[in-house]
Amino acid sequence: MSAESFEVKIGINPIGWSNDDLPSLGGETSLATALSEGREIGYQGFELGNKFPRDPAALRALMGGYGLDVVSGWYSGQLAARTAREEIAAVGPHLRLLAENGCKVMVYGEVADAIQGERSTPLYKRPRFRDAEELRRYGDRLTEFGGYLLTHGVRLAYHHHMGAYIEAPDDIDQLMGATGEEVGLLFDSGHACFGGGDPVAILDKHIGRVCHVHCKDVRPAVMKHARNRQWSFLDAVLNGVFTVPGDGAIDFAAIVDRLRAHGYQGWLVVEAEQDPAVAPSYAYASKGYRTLRALVDGAPREEAA
Numbered sequence: 001m002s003a004e005s006f007e008v009k010i011g012i013n014p015i016g017w018s019n020d021d022l023p024s025l026g027g028e029t030s031l032a033t034a035l036s037e038g039r040e041i042g043y044q045g046f047e048l049g050n051k052f053p054r055d056p057a058a059l060r061a062l063m064g065g066y067g068l069d070v071v072s073g074w075y076s077g078q079l080a081a082r083t084a085r086e087e088i089a090a091v092g093p094h095l096r097l098l099a100e101n102g103c104k105v106m107v108y109g110e111v112a113d114a115i116q117g118e119r120s121t122p123l124y125k126r127p128r129f130r131d132a133e134e135l136r137r138y139g140d141r142l143t144e145f146g147g148y149l150l151t152h153g154v155r156l157a158y159h160h161h162m163g164a165y166i167e168a169p170d171d172i173d174q175l176m177g178a179t180g181e182e183v184g185l186l187f188d189s190g191h192a193c194f195g196g197g198d199p200v201a202i203l204d205k206h207i208g209r210v211c212h213v214h215c216k217d218v219r220p221a222v223m224k225h226a227r228n229r230q231w232s233f234l235d236a237v238l239n240g241v242f243t244v245p246g247d248g249a250i251d252f253a254a255i256v257d258r259l260r261a262h263g264y265q266g267w268l269v270v271e272a273e274q275d276p277a278v279a280p281s282y283a284y285a286s287k288g289y290r291t292l293r294a295l296v297d298g299a300p301r302e303e304a305a
Contacts, residue, residue, distance in 0.1 A: 008266060017034035075094050108158050114164040127165050142179050167191070
């Protein structure tokens with residue numbers, strides 16, 4: 001497949017400017033700054049954060065003013081603790097916000113029992129399903145919920161995430177086996193690596209279910225310290241475990257090649273939570289964009305950085 005037929009868009013999450021889970025990181029940075037800088041760099045759209053309006057029309061007007069698309073938005077799901085019917089009742093406002101702004105996927109993050117937001121809890125204490133039957137029931141609820149989203153033109157993009165039920169490569173394998181095609185996979189390169197896997201191998205195995213892609217890089221030394229010193233997820237973030245594509249150890253050339261060969265059509269989203277006081281937002285957002293743009297356009301690998 002040629003580079004010209006690789007129909008992807010490059011977007012970004014505002015987490016590099018201001019962090020939802022750690023408001024002290026860039027909390028003073030305005031949404032206008034993030035949107036204007038992102039557009040200047042070349043990004044075509046943004047995922048949502050807590051500074052965006054929650055009214056569909058207001059969001060559409062805001063983003064239209066910057067010439068940017070709404071890519072998607074994180075949804076804090078709790079299907080590990082409640083029924084699909086309860087989740088359907090809860091998702092209404094967020095689903096309308098996305099659907100009325102042209103989003104094709106919803107980022108689903110399982111927050112029931114998750115420890116990703118607890119700075120005092122080490123990662124090894126993350127939740128786990130007790131047995132295969134509990135996972136099967138969870139998968140059934142996800143499939144039902146995903147089917148409901150599809151009736152509104154939005155596909156569930158399941159975000160495997162550090163500190164949650166689905167973190168490690170085996171977790172992803174089991175989840176994909178326990179759910180139907182109604183449930184898509186959000187492939188996150190950084191979480192795949194930090195979760196103990198080879199991102200390219202995970203992508204190869206599940207590329208048929210991938211409907212959304214988060215592009216974050218990792219710093220291996222920090223990742224090793226996070227495990228050995230029993231850090232929490234937030235402490236790992238504060239210490240710089242994640243960075244933008246082209247600034248860490250992940251092979252994004254191989255990832256883009258796999259997506260191109262498979263005919264992936266969707267978004268590549270730079271999402272690398274860092275402290276902007278240490279990793280200046282504009283400079284790192286620009287580096288991430290230039291890395292992906294060069295790879296998508298077919299430039300030689302050494303030019304990507």
